[in-house]
Amino acid sequence: MLMLAARRFGAMVLIMAVISLLLFVIFESDKLAVAGKVLGPYSSLEQRELWLEKEGYNRPFLVRYGEWVSNALRGDFGRSIRFKAPVSELLWPRLANTGILAGFVFLLMVPLSLTLGVLAGMREGSALDRLLSLLSVVTTSIPEFASAAVLVALFVFELGWLPGTSSMTGGFDWTQLVLPVGVLVLYDFGYVARMTRASMVEVMTSQYIRTAILKGLPRHRVILRHALRNALIAPFTVIMLQLNWLLSGVIVVEVFFAYKGFGALLYDAAMFGDIYLIEACTMVAVFVAVLSQFLSDVGYTMLNPRIRFDRAGA
């Protein structure tokens, strides 16, 4: 177990290292372009070269990369070119905002999709089962910005019940969270519900459930005490991996609703070419994605001791 966790952790660090090097090569191997971005398009070549010398850009590439990594590990990502402020000062409040958004999404999505999945999987082929299948195919076919457009047209322009932007300029306002959270839950719940259903169906057709039913246990007891425990292992992995998808959706939803979160920051940074901010945001996004993968692998093994990862399964 510990060995597995250690190996997974090593793989995680290695992937982070490779991606950081990749990012550094993509964004900072062309030194003059970096200087041009920082000093603006009207800076002269001499100014740029002076700046490069002053900032230590004329040292070897790997030395610069090493310095960047060690600074980043201490939370120093440099200064944002566009916002003229340290990246770290921009990053943490934005991450907190996205945390709030994602927290509400999980709070709603997890119970909803697990309940629906278990109910559908209890009786394979029942009317409820087929209804849920159809519902989840439909909802996962509607991209976030499309459902956002329809919901905004309905609840904001037609009925006037909710605000159409969520910039929270006048302090925290829960009505501004309804649509972004709703859009993300709508897109994400179907997949988790389907996976829960599949897992539940598999458990319900297994030998030990048949034994439990045949020896005369009441149905609710079979489901609550015997089936659920095993049926919920697979959805755990799916929910953890959902974080990766959620991050993609968060970008679109935050841009759509002008929510001041991490996703919108990453988008703004990329559109502006704010080099240090893009690097920081991307590393944070990749870190969250890789960490959720790590937790899902390790958690899955802890929950289900029959499963062991061999080398080929990596």
Next chain:
Amino acid sequence: MAAGGETRGRELPSRIGTFLGALALLRESPIAMMGAAILLFWVAMAVLAPLLPLADPNLPLEPLRPPLSVAADGSTTFWLGTDIKGRDVLSRLVWGAQRVLIWAGIATLAAYLVGVTMGLVAGYLGGWWDETLSFLANVLLSFPVMVLYIIVITRIGASPLNIVLAVTFASAPGIMRIVRGLVLDLKSRDYVAAARTRGERPVYIMLVELLPNARGPLIVDACLRLGYTTIALATLGFLGLGLPPPDPDWGAMIAETQPMGAFAGHAMIFPAIAISSLVLGFNLLADGLREISSRD
């Protein structure tokens, strides 16, 4: 995945071979039929776009007209209204279908070429090849997809070719993993051993012995992936990183309307319905095919 690959790998493709066989296959599943019908509708729209009596999709006529309104000179009816620049929404939807189907198709094809090659090599040759390619796939799959798209496209620019490249980066690793899994399952079969004994080259074994037998699950995956790619293209269009304007793009249509949405809700809703229905078509077809193949 690998365990189910055996039956799925055999049954499905042998019957998809002919057009009539494919039709008969679809009739077994109402879900697949529904998906195919939706797709057929959009493909028909895309193909017929130049023949239909539609306004020029990029020509500004009368701005912000509601659906079903008649033009001021009575010459034409705006069935789905006009957008904030006065362009006919119906015409933009139909031409947008052509554009998204063409580029989603090309991008998915490119991702498959790269992904299948990587998967065949990793699965069949194994060893150092497998280690390297699998690690590369892991690195790419560690990016949240949209982050990868945004970084790649803001870096290299939003041209159709660059979008194909970005989709390939994002999708090929997933395709590679599926192909690799199927190949690991198939390569211990007798017919592969026979081919090796005959002295066939690895390239021949991969392309002639392994790939055709992995077709079943790949057809289902390709349907799903066409849906994802459609979503990706439309989302990029919405974010201003998609196929360049002024030619219609469903995602960009929503983004253009959003600031003035209160006056042109229809110009947001119809593109949203168009995207969702097209993706639904791909997903239903994939679901139906999967159902049929698991029943065999």
